[in-house]
Amino acid sequence: MDKVVTSAAEAVDGILDGMTLTVGGFGLSGIPTVLIQEVLRRGTTDLQVVSNNCGVDGAGLGLLLAEGRIRRVIASYVGENREFARQYLSGELEVELTPQGTLAEKMRAGGAGIPAFFTPTGVGSQVSEGGMPWLYDAQGNVVKESPAKEKREFTVRGVTRDYVLEDSIFADFGLVRAAKGDRHGNLVFNKSSRNFNPLCAMAAEIAVAEVEELVEPGEIDPDEVHLPGIYVRRVLALTPEQARAKDIEKRTTRGARPPVAQDDLPRPTTTEEA
Numbered sequence: 001m002d003k004v005v006t007s008a009a010e011a012v013d014g015i016l017d018g019m020t021l022t023v024g025g026f027g028l029s030g031i032p033t034v035l036i037q038e039v040l041r042r043g044t045t046d047l048q049v050v051s052n053n054c055g056v057d058g059a060g061l062g063l064l065l066a067e068g069r070i071r072r073v074i075a076s077y078v079g080e081n082r083e084f085a086r087q088y089l090s091g092e093l094e095v096e097l098t099p100q101g102t103l104a105e106k107m108r109a110g111g112a113g114i115p116a117f118f119t120p121t122g123v124g125s126q127v128s129e130g131g132m133p134w135l136y137d138a139q140g141n142v143v144k145e146s147p148a149k150e151k152r153e154f155t156v157r158g159v160t161r162d163y164v165l166e167d168s169i170f171a172d173f174g175l176v177r178a179a180k181g182d183r184h185g186n187l188v189f190n191k192s193s194r195n196f197n198p199l200c201a202m203a204a205e206i207a208v209a210e211v212e213e214l215v216e217p218g219e220i221d222p223d224e225v226h227l228p229g230i231y232v233r234r235v236l237a238l239t240p241e242q243a244r245a246k247d248i249e250k251r252t253t254r255g256a257r258p259p260v261a262q263d264d265l266p267r268p269t270t271t272e273e274a
Contacts, residue, residue: 003185003235004214008038011208011236015044015173018071022107022169022200023051023061024176027080028249030193031060032177034210034242039175040064048072050169050203052103052196056080059247068092074169076100080249094135094144099127102166104199110168111202111231118152118163128164174204178227181211185229186220198227208234212243 005011012035015021021039025031039047040063047070054073055062064070066083072094078084087093098106099121109117126132130148137143150165176197178187187209189197201207214237 001217002183003229003232004183005234005236008034008210008236009042011035011210011234012038012042012173012175014206015039015042017044018046018048019044019172020048020050020170022171022174022203023049024174024193024197024200025055025060026052026192026195028056028060028247029191030177030189030195030197031055032175032208032210033060033245033247034236034238035175035177035208036060036063040067040069043069045069046071048074050074050103050107050171051200052100053077053079054081054084056247056249057083065093072096074098074103076103089136089140091136091138091140091143096134096146097132102127104196106166106169107196107199107203110170111199114168116165116167118154118165120161120163123151123162123164128162169203171200171204172206174200174202174207176201176207176209178209178211180213180215180220181209181232181235182215182217182220182229183235184217185209185232185235186217186225187211187227187229187232188220188224189226194226198231201227201231206233207231208236210236210238210242212238 049061049070051061053075054065062081062083074096076098088095102119102121122128126146128149128151130146132146133142134146135144151162153160154163177193179190180188209232
C-alpha cells in the first residue's frame with residue numbers, strides 16, 4: 001500500500017516513446033513540473049499528450065513541445081503558447097481541439113470504464129460534422145481533418161434534440177500534481193488545480209502524483225479526499241524548494257499610489273458643526 005517512490009526517475013519509469021500521457025493542470029496551476037522535467041531529461045519522444053492546454057513558452061508542457069518531443073495534442077485551449085501555434089500551422093504537430101467540458105468528461109468516463117458517451121456539446125459544428133483541421137503540411141494545407149461523428153436523437157426532460165457520440169480517453173500514464181497526498185495515494189488538490197488533475201489520473205493506466213506535502217495514512221480526513229488512492233499508482237514527495245517553485249502565467253502589478261496631501265484628507269466633523 002505504500003506507493004511512495006524515492007526519485008522522479010523512478011516515478012516516470014516505464015514511460016516509452018509513442019505513449020499517451022494525460023497531464024494535469026489548468027493553465028499553469030497544478031502542473032506536474034518535476035515529472036515533466038524528468039520526462040524531458042530522459043529524452044522520451046513521439047508522445048501523444050492529453051491536457052487542458054499545452055503549457056506556455058518555456059514552462060510546463062511547453063518544455064517538451066520546444067524540444068519536439070510531442071507528436072499529437074488533445075486539448076481544449078492553446079492560446080498562450082506561440083511555439084504551439086507555430087508547430088501546428090507549419091505541420092510539425094497534430095492537434096485535436098476538444099470542447100473543455102467534453103475533454104473533462106472523456107477522461108472521467110475513461111476512468112469509470114465507459115468507452116463512449118453522447119453529449120449535445122458540439123452538435124451542428126465541426127466538432128460533430130467533421131472537417132476540423134488536425135494536421136497541416138509545411139505549405140499550410142490541411143492534410144488531416146476530424147471525421148464526422150455519430151449522432152442520435154434523445155428526449156431528455158421532454159426536449160428532443162441531437163447528441164454526438166464522443167470516445168472516452170484511456171492513457172498509458174497520467175502525470176498530476178497535488179497539494180497534499182498520503183502514502184496510499186489519496187490526494188487533495190488546491191483550488192483550480194482540481195479542475196483537471198483528478199480526471200487525468202483517473203483516465204491513466206498508471207497515474208503518478210507529485211505532492212507538495214506528504215502525510216501519513218489517516219492524516220487526511222476521508223471527507224476531504226479529492227481523489228481516492230485506488231486511482232494512483234505512484235507518489236513522489238517534492239522537496240520544499242520544488243513545492244515552492246511555481247510559475248505565474250500572467251502577472252499583473254499596480255504602481256504605488258501617489259501620496260495624499262494632508263489638505264486633501266477629509267476633515268472630521270464635530271458635533272457642533274453637524
